[in-house]
Amino acid sequence: MISTWRRRAGLGESNKLKQQQQPPDMELAIPTHFLCPISLQLMKDPVILSSGITYDRDSIDEWLQNGNYTCPVTSQILRSFDQVPNQAIRKMIQDWCVDNRQYGVERIPTPKVPVTPFEVSEILSRITASTLQGDQNQCLQMLHTIDKLSAEGERNRQCILANGTAGVLAASFDAFASSSVEENTTLLEHILSTINWMFPLGVEAHIYLGSPASLLCMVCFLNSGDLLRTQNAILALKELLSIDQQYSEALVQIEGVIQLLIKLIKQPICSTVTKSVLSVIFYMLSSSSASNDKVQSTLVEMGLASLLLEILVDSERSICEGALGVFDRLCDCEEGREKAFNNALTMPVLVKKVLRVSELATEFSVSAIWKLCRYEKREERSALVEALQVGAFQKLLLVLQDVLSALIPFMICQKSRS
Template sequence: MILSSRRRASRGGNNKSELLDGNLHMEITIPSHFQCPISLDLMKDPVTLSTGITYDRESIEKWIEAGNQTCPASNQVLMSLDQIPNHAIRRMIQAWCVENRSYGIERIPTPRIPVTQYEVSKICSRIAVSTQRGDHKSCRELVGRIKAWGKESDRNRRCVVNNGTGYQLSETFHSFASTVSFEKHVDLLKEILSVLAWTFPLGEEGQSKLGSATSLGGMVWLLKSGDLSARQNAVLVLKELLSLNQRYVDSLAKIEGVAEALVQMIREPICPKATKASLTTIYYMISPSATGVRFTSRFVELGLVPLILEILVDAEKGICERTLGVLAGICDSKEGREEAYKNALTMPFLSKKMLRISELATEFAVCILWKLCRKDKKDEGGVIVEALQAGAFQKLLVLLQVGCGESIKEKATELLKLLNVHRIRLDCVDPSMDFKYLKRPF
């Protein structure tokens, strides 16, 4: 393998290397025994299999995880999947990098030994014992070690997730959240949530522990706290949990202050990831059910509609999709539609976001418009006229031309019929609108 590297001129003016090359580029050949047989790249963490052939750890792990049971180079069946670090080759590679550092070759760092299944199982057992004893300090220290493993590599994270850690942490969270001295254990609960945020799926038992009224109450308490990191991790865990089963949504709905805490997360955003998780959690909570209807009214009372419309002004794709999804859910209720009617930004934004963001965003925008105009057709048609003035008629025509799903096609067709009734009143065709260069965004 050949690397092209720019030679660096020395300050002393000795440009012999440049004169020999005739330019500032130098071709450096990587020794073949330093290359991974799979990726053909310089090995960063060389490991040897039972067949005696050395590979880069990341490459061979992907090969084995894909279900392969043979050595890629020799095609021999692997008698063992153990990967033994080849320290001799690694030190030789590092020495070669140092020798060629003048060509811009960086020395590979000494890799850390990845965590093993045995180590993960052992630390989970120790957490279980400490939980039974109520040893807050020991649990926090052990959870901190798991957190550190996760930070080291994605490989470590997969090992942690695949060995029952999620269940044990869920059980520990439930145990300490249910104690009378809850606030004494807040630091431990925060640490557990920071790990649980990336350990899903948890398994049925883990989900049951984390979805209990006690655990949900602890997460809502942290969601309302002043600690930004704790609030972010709490909403990330809630989002994952609610996506698993409707019963967790119903349990969460019984906890006082959850709606206020979620709206506050959107009003005072921590980061895009937390905002997306908050919007997704709200979306699950306003699902069409008795609980959802009650919570929709509560979110409307808290001023969620104007808040999410403001977000739409310059939201990136992921947030925009979730915001429109929440608004579509809110518009299922009479209070939600009335609040959307009153806001001057509703129709312009629905028309603007259609065909611009993604197929999902367009679907939500059409769905909202359909709900608003359909309920307005027996009235004076104020909403329909406003939609016409915002250019919705033209956008819907273009949507049908470029193609869309059957469900949205039906709604768009019905909307065009509703809008066409009032179209005669207005000169709604704007001659400045030119769809010549419009491209389908999905």
């Protein structure tokens, strides 16, 4: 049981004399009723359960979230999960901290009362009403309130998420984007920024963010040159395209979007944007829509294959994975393979990345090598020869060895069961 407080060495200039007068290893006894029965630590936010026992809020929250329905001390089934702040104990703990500050005890700050579902619903109702009225100032005010509440702790964020906030904000984004992107830029940017910490989003939020007006607004943000707008927009697009291929089809229909994505790779703003752009392109190429072939051709014509190889020469792990994934998808089309064949970096880079970055990167690298060798004309076989020359055979043997090492225990287990 932790029931003492060891005096800290660094107490500040004003306490040096007291520090010299007292033993360096002095420990201060903490009153037992100041300790949480679960964590046995000094309570920072004491709350009373329906059983009448006081706990620290974080500790009892974790207890309840783990599926427990009883009071940890009395084992009584809880009639309700309401947690009432124990103001008396909190005040006593704070006074005790102040009285013993010479021992290095810091005063426990007064905790903020967590937001309730009712309060969140009230905020969302105001956002919905101000959206219908076109009142962006009121919407901004409510967004600031949400940001403030979410910054106060994980409990508040979970409450905000659980009450459908993402869907309401996405609906507001769609409405103001449909009205005028230029006139509502500040509000739209703020909504997108707030939504981005709520991923993954629900179906309702996806529908509103995937509307033509919302997609066009996000593309405008990508082209704004502003780092924050670009980052928030590309993260939202990545979230959308990872869920449903229909959003990929709708995004491709926006004029100039492919050229804009290539520009963001050629002129990188930050690693987060680059990684997200590669993910968006990967989802676009993975789509089974009718426009997929056109997207592939456009990307190849704009020199994406060569650009990816240059990125792969020296980049961080997550960017490597994204670049290899896109390169592998480009090798699905004849134009992409031709560009890859004609680039001297292709085989050396692909073989080098096998077993050097991650399992996913290895998967993409091996897949691309296989496609280049498989679809090459029989009379040429230059890609196959080059792959062997740069060590592909040895690398592939190592990959096969790793696969077999993982499969053998499984096969033995299955055989023993049968």
